[in-house]
Amino acid sequence: MALMVQKFGGTSVGSLDLIRKVADRVIRRKREGNDMVVVLSAMAGETDRLLGLARQMTPMPDPREVDVLISTGEQVSVALFCLACQAHGVEARSLLGFQAKVVTDDLYGKAQIIDIDTSRILDQLNRGRIVAVAGFQGLDMRGNITTLGRGGSDTTAVALAAALKAQVCEIFTDVSGVFTTDPNVHHKARKLERISYEEMLEMASLGAKVMETRSVEFAMKYGVPIHVRHSQSEEPGTMIVEEDETMEAKIVSGVAYSKNEARITVTKVPDQPGMAAKIFTPISAAGIVIDMIIQNTSAGGPGQTDVTFTVPRTDFEKAMTLLRGIAEEIGAEKVLGDEGIAKVSIVGVGMRSHAGVATKMFAALAKEGINIRMISTSEIKISCVISEKYTELAVRALHDAFELDKN
Amino acid sequence: MALMVQKFGGTSVGSLDLIRKVADRVIRRKREGNDMVVVLSAMAGETDRLLGLARQMTPMPDPREVDVLISTGEQVSVALFCLACQAHGVEARSLLGFQAKVVTDDLYGKAQIIDIDTSRILDQLNRGRIVAVAGFQGLDMRGNITTLGRGGSDTTAVALAAALKAQVCEIFTDVSGVFTTDPNVHHKARKLERISYEEMLEMASLGAKVMETRSVEFAMKYGVPIHVRHSQSEEPGTMIVEEDETMEAKIVSGVAYSKNEARITVTKVPDQPGMAAKIFTPISAAGIVIDMIIQNTSAGGPGQTDVTFTVPRTDFEKAMTLLRGIAEEIGAEKVLGDEGIAKVSIVGVGMRSHAGVATKMFAALAKEGINIRMISTSEIKISCVISEKYTELAVRALHDAFELDKN
Numbered sequence: 001m002a003l004m005v006q007k008f009g010g011t012s013v014g015s016l017d018l019i020r021k022v023a024d025r026v027i028r029r030k031r032e033g034n035d036m037v038v039v040l041s042a043m044a045g046e047t048d049r050l051l052g053l054a055r056q057m058t059p060m061p062d063p064r065e066v067d068v069l070i071s072t073g074e075q076v077s078v079a080l081f082c083l084a085c086q087a088h089g090v091e092a093r094s095l096l097g098f099q100a101k102v103v104t105d106d107l108y109g110k111a112q113i114i115d116i117d118t119s120r121i122l123d124q125l126n127r128g129r130i131v132a133v134a135g136f137q138g139l140d141m142r143g144n145i146t147t148l149g150r151g152g153s154d155t156t157a158v159a160l161a162a163a164l165k166a167q168v169c170e171i172f173t174d175v176s177g178v179f180t181t182d183p184n185v186h187h188k189a190r191k192l193e194r195i196s197y198e199e200m201l202e203m204a205s206l207g208a209k210v211m212e213t214r215s216v217e218f219a220m221k222y223g224v225p226i227h228v229r230h231s232q233s234e235e236p237g238t239m240i241v242e243e244d245e246t247m248e249a250k251i252v253s254g255v256a257y258s259k260n261e262a263r264i265t266v267t268k269v270p271d272q273p274g275m276a277a278k279i280f281t282p283i284s285a286a287g288i289v290i291d292m293i294i295q296n297t298s299a300g301g302p303g304q305t306d307v308t309f310t311v312p313r314t315d316f317e318k319a320m321t322l323l324r325g326i327a328e329e330i331g332a333e334k335v336l337g338d339e340g341i342a343k344v345s346i347v348g349v350g351m352r353s354h355a356g357v358a359t360k361m362f363a364a365l366a367k368e369g370i371n372i373r374m375i376s377t378s379e380i381k382i383s384c385v386i387s388e389k390y391t392e393l394a395v396r397a398l399h400d401a402f403e404l405d406k407n
Numbered sequence: 408m409a410l411m412v413q414k415f416g417g418t419s420v421g422s423l424d425l426i427r428k429v430a431d432r433v434i435r436r437k438r439e440g441n442d443m444v445v446v447l448s449a450m451a452g453e454t455d456r457l458l459g460l461a462r463q464m465t466p467m468p469d470p471r472e473v474d475v476l477i478s479t480g481e482q483v484s485v486a487l488f489c490l491a492c493q494a495h496g497v498e499a500r501s502l503l504g505f506q507a508k509v510v511t512d513d514l515y516g517k518a519q520i521i522d523i524d525t526s527r528i529l530d531q532l533n534r535g536r537i538v539a540v541a542g543f544q545g546l547d548m549r550g551n552i553t554t555l556g557r558g559g560s561d562t563t564a565v566a567l568a569a570a571l572k573a574q575v576c577e578i579f580t581d582v583s584g585v586f587t588t589d590p591n592v593h594h595k596a597r598k599l600e601r602i603s604y605e606e607m608l609e610m611a612s613l614g615a616k617v618m619e620t621r622s623v624e625f626a627m628k629y630g631v632p633i634h635v636r637h638s639q640s641e642e643p644g645t646m647i648v649e650e651d652e653t654m655e656a657k658i659v660s661g662v663a664y665s666k667n668e669a670r671i672t673v674t675k676v677p678d679q680p681g682m683a684a685k686i687f688t689p690i691s692a693a694g695i696v697i698d699m700i701i702q703n704t705s706a707g708g709p710g711q712t713d714v715t716f717t718v719p720r721t722d723f724e725k726a727m728t729l730l731r732g733i734a735e736e737i738g739a740e741k742v743l744g745d746e747g748i749a750k751v752s753i754v755g756v757g758m759r760s761h762a763g764v765a766t767k768m769f770a771a772l773a774k775e776g777i778n779i780r781m782i783s784t785s786e787i788k789i790s791c792v793i794s795e796k797y798t799e800l801a802v803r804a805l806h807d808a809f810e811l812d813k814n
Contacts, residue, residue: 075478
């Protein structure tokens with residue numbers, strides 16, 4: 001007998017029939033003797049529908065009221081889920097964010113969970129009931145409804161699992177787990193049985209969309225084992241857990257890629273102290289997140305450097321406009337932009353103890369004639385920026401070079 | 408400068424455009440210097456849509472979860488209303504039942520308000536904001552969401568007006584006020600400027616559907632002046648207020664009718680103590696509400712009586728089945744039923760101090776050849792049961808006899 005938290009996303013509860021299937025699944029686990037806490041998202045499309053109404057009212061809707069509006073989506077899901085359980089004669093009780101005492105800060109639309117008081121949930125479990133908690137929502141210290149932003153229901157589930165010291169937090173989704181790379185890019189992609197939190201974080205931040213990084217960070221902080229699996233299948237998915245020795249034996253766990261970035265170079269920047277701050281302070285102030293930065297001696301000669309970095313592609317135009325002003329101000333030559341780039345990365349905790357990994361990566365790309373434009377590394381990751389058109393080729397070359405199709 | 412509570416029903420907030428119009432209307436009052444508290448219902452059709460989903464899940468859905476489900480309707484309305492205010496640059500803040508601290512008992516689906524703590528509403532008003540409270544919903548003492556049943560948003564509005572000591576509670580609806588009788592039945596029907604709580608209660612319970620009796624009772628108890636008016640018009644409607652001398656000067660204020668009842672007679676009931684209890688106890692136990700009761704000597708002779716009474720037409724079949732069993736048990740002759748009846752009533756606080764009102768009523772009906780089947784009276788009301796086919800004729804005759812078209 002265990003305490004389990006199961007989370008079902010919007011596509012898993014997208015219709016009354018699907019909600020019934022979720023109820024069946026949860027009830028089966030309950031009947032095996034487990035205490036079940038279920039976290040549900042809004043029915044697929046509902047959050048967007050409500051956001052659409054808000055934007056029809058006013059172009060920049062007050063985030064407090066938007067949260068009041070969109071939090072109804074999860075409220076509908078949990079109530080219908082409990083009724084589906086009732087149809088099977090099984091007692092279930094819904095709890096909204098304020099009832100499950102999910103306390104957050106007051107950043108509407110992207111609030112962070114501060115605390116969860118589990119007493120009411122435990123009381124319901126002790127009465128033998130299934131507890132259905134509305135995901136994605138909480139209450140700030142002054143009693144306002146907040147929502148947690150993208151992937152918020154995952155965060156609710158992980159936070160509940162941590163607070164309840166659950167055996168496992170199962171995240172049911174529309175993919176069957178975490179793969180060595182995107183199966184749409186390489187047919188040899190293999191589902192991983194296990195992956196460490198850190199690897200998962202790198203994979204997620206590099207564009208492998210299974211879970212938002214925030215929920216993985218939360219799980220890592222509190223040591224919550226996560227099981228990512230398909231909502232329409234009984235097959236086990238991927239466990240996201242603490243790193244262990246077997247993981248280190250493998251040098252590389254996965255190949256990730258991202259086409260969401262653009263590259264910008266400011267040429268012939270005067271090589272004086274404070275120049276980097278002059279360039280990047282206005283960029284950060286505009287809310288633009290910079291990923292890689294490289295500075296090298298300019299072709300223009302001594303006393304000048306070229307500064308190259310990447311920004312999210314959605315912020316590219318804004319960044320270019322800002323930088324043209326900055327370049328003039330600091331006496332740099334010009335600003336060059338390139339949207340046609342991609343980032344491919346290899347991730348693995350085994351890298352820490354293995355030499356020659358980077359060399360092997362560069363060689364694999366070189367063999368396919370792929371030019372590397374930028375390189376960045378962390379302890380368990382190596383990323384290369386390349387021309388966008390080579391993305392899929394690079395992913396396959398790296399997957400094959402590190403033999404990721406083999407267990 | 409006054410504190411006003413305004414309530415808008417489902418048809419008044421049935422679309423984004425209508426919500427914008429409601430916001431315009433509230434903002435105008437706000438700009439005149441009033442503190443505005445607005446109570447909103449769910450958008451027209453939304454509550455029924457949600458109830459439909461619940462019933463698709465299970466035929467007799469758990470009322471606790473139904474309340475969680477359907478209370479989302481008002482939540483959506485208040486959020487959208489606040490965004491509509493924001494579009495005009497006016498600050499508005501939504502409060503749900505639990506945030507406005509509307510404490511109720513735990514009778515899901517038909518909860519009664521026990522208490523309202525107005526501190527949070529007053530705090531928001533002091534900050535110069537319009538406060539939009541979700542109608543129809545509250546929270547029980549254990550923190551469960553409850554709803555107040557039919558006309559629940561009216562009750563929320565009246566209860567808030569009482570708790571806030573508001574100058575007036577304006578109920579915006581799709582009729583322009585309370586009429587001397589149904590304008591669809593008699594073209595001479597006249598909108599009343601004022602009506603007393605007690606008259607309104609009698610009118611409402613007799614089938615004049617403007618407000619549910621519960622909210623009028625609440626207003627009477629706390630002396631809250633109610634202004635019933637049309638949401639699409641600037642015309643004043645009808646004030647529901649304490650009785651005063653001008654009202655007493657008029658003998659009759661209105662003519663009401665109801666076609667929702669049926670008549671049942673149990674013939675030749677042994678004339679012994681305890682017979683009435685034997686007949687009516689099982690009926691009450693089955694949740695059937697009896698209105699009029701008449702007992703008279705049976706045509707069968709001494710030692711036997713006929714007992715006649717009315718029940719809601721929806722309970723007619725159930726009552727007949729029950730009574731056939733009872734009749735046999737107590738040795739009565741038979742059970743006669745008649746669904747083809749109607750009740751017409753005259754209502755007015757002036758009756759208390761005027762003689763001959765009943766006589767005038769009976770004469771007016773007799774003049775049209777309408778046979779009276781049953782009569783019942785209260786201090787401010789006389790009701791006659793007649794054959795259903797004469798309903799409209801009777802209403803017009805009574806309206807004319809008491810000259811209700813004249814102010």
